[in-house]
Amino acid sequence: MELQNIKRVYLVGIGGIGMSGLARYFHHLGCIVCGYDKTSTDLTNELKNEGIQIIFDDNEEWIPMSFRQPDEGTLVIYTPAIPKDSAIVGFFQKRGFELFKRSQVLGLISKGKYTVAIAGTHGKTTTSTMVAHILKDSGKDCSAFLGGIASNYNSNVLYGKNDIVVVEADEYDRSFLTLYPDIAVITSMDADHLDIYGDHQHLTDSFKMFASQIKAGGVLIHKQGLPLDTGYTYSIKDAADAIALNIRIENGSFYFDFRNVNTDIKDIQLGIPGFHNVENATAAIEATLRLGVKNDAIKSALASFRGVHRRFEYIVKTQEHVYIDDYAHHPEELRAAINSVKKLYPDRKLVTIFQPHLFTRTRDFADGFAEVLDMTDELILLDIYPARELPIEGVDAEIILSRMNLVNKRKLTKQQTIDAIANEKPALLLTVGAGDIDQLVEPLKNALSNV
Structure with missing residues (x-):
């Protein structure tokens, strides 16, 4: 073809x-x-x-x-x-x-182009969108295929006039092995998709294979601490080749400094909140520096970056109420989201609504979900969103609740959840999940606003 x-x-x-x-x-x-x-x-x-x-x-x-x-x-x-x-x-x-998977078609499109591929069990959508925005905003330009709706462009695909293409490389079903990038970024390699991989080691092996497919003369950029023997590392807390320093919150915005062996960029304002997004930005800066984008252009682009729909997205932000929606569906993603919300609003009680995604993921990570959700002040748990799966006997949302120490927790239907929020009107609300919980966003926004 x-x-x-x-x-x-x-x-x-x-x-x-x-x-x-x-x-x-x-x-x-x-x-x-x-x-x-x-x-x-x-x-x-x-x-x-x-x-x-x-x-x-x-x-x-x-x-x-x-x-x-x-x-x-x-x-x-x-x-x-x-x-x-x-x-x-x-x-x-x-x-x-002949039927083609999406990943095969991305491989066909990116063939012969300068490809920047961002992979990871979490963080890849925001990082790839940041890279694409920096290239667009700086005038360097690119085409991009993203795993979410970029708020700056209200689209998941961007069209460029050069041969640079930014691709979100999906590890599900080993899809990313159709790509042969010039620059590859790996944000995380936590255990996930065990229904496909069987165990964490097979997932790790696939990421290593993806990294091995970088073109001659290309570069691998990955988070410090991942089990990869080669490449250029980044971090927000550990010694690495590229690091974010002096991370602070000023007037509700995140600021940080960036440093690598060649470059110092001071006082970068990030247009979206979250420590995990500072980490994503560190990877995006390193990638776009290698594409020749100048320091000031990177700084300006990150300040104007508006994020991705359902990635730490503010739905309501008033004096009375703050409501944030996030796609987090893995324990480590939940940890990042809850930790950032609590750091931003330390004086408010956090009410979290979580919809588990997939029976297998709930079964495999029930202890992890329980541990992380114990970080919130109050939890409303929805039923598991099955997506492509059939039910598994003995696996339901209750197995998470039963392993939690948090006292203020309950399992509700979607309508009960809307009614509870309308009655209680929490000052700080977080919805998380990758299923159809997004259908609750507008009703919950209206419930907080008395509409």
Whole structure:
């Protein structure tokens, strides 16, 4: 499959954040783009408004005639989250189409380009968006495929006029092994996706393989302390090749200094809060310095950076109420989010609403979730969001509650949660999770505001 030959693109699972980015990219190139997803969302509505045809019925009869015979101009992309018995997937397979994963298509797009790939079990979306924003804001420019909606651009895909492409490299299903970057950043390698990898060591081995695929003359940048033998390290607390120093909070904003062997940048203001985001910014600075971006341009870009939707995103910020929403769904992500909120607002009682994501992840990390959620002052726990999984006997949200020491904890339905927030109106609220908890954001915002 050659990129220049593609005229028609069908995406099975088009509503996913990564898949929708590809849909927008090929639509931007002038291709006919269609797709299927299970449910309508704000994102699929946006795609339809942009001129992309989407169906929500897994029925081959709705596939357009122009997609019914395989040829070199037709590309079919699918997400592994789509059930194997999907009628639409089955149709394309029976007709002899070659089906491509999103990661394979990213590999095809980035082939022959100067590729900056950001990987990690957490931190990769914000870091890749920071890198892309610095390149855009500085005038260096780039194209970018992001795992979230960049607030500065209200999109998950950016179009550039040069051959630099920034790619979020997803470790799920070993997808990132389709990439051969010039610059690779690895933010974290915590145990995750054990339903795919089996154990932490196999996950670690895959990250090492990803690092080994860097092109000749390229560079690996990774967080200090990761089990990698080569590369250039960064940290906000340990000795490393690139470090953030003098981290402080002034008037609700994070400031820090950056230093590596060649460069000192003082008094960097970060447009979004969080110690973990200072760490992400340290990696982004190191990567963009290597692309020739000047110190002042980096400093200016980070001050204007507005983050990613659902990544430590302020929903309400008034004298009476602060409400932050975050995508955190791994114990270490939760730790970073809760720690940063409590440092920012030490005098307020923190109420956290958490929706566990996947039965396997809940089973594998129940102790970790319990330990981290004990850091909050009050917890409301929702049912597990199953995503692609079937239920596992004996695994539910209660196994987290049962292992916690926190007294002020309860498990509620979504509606009960909205009612509780409307009645109690906490001064400091945090919602966390990667499932459909985002559907509660607007109702909870209204509940705090008496709407």
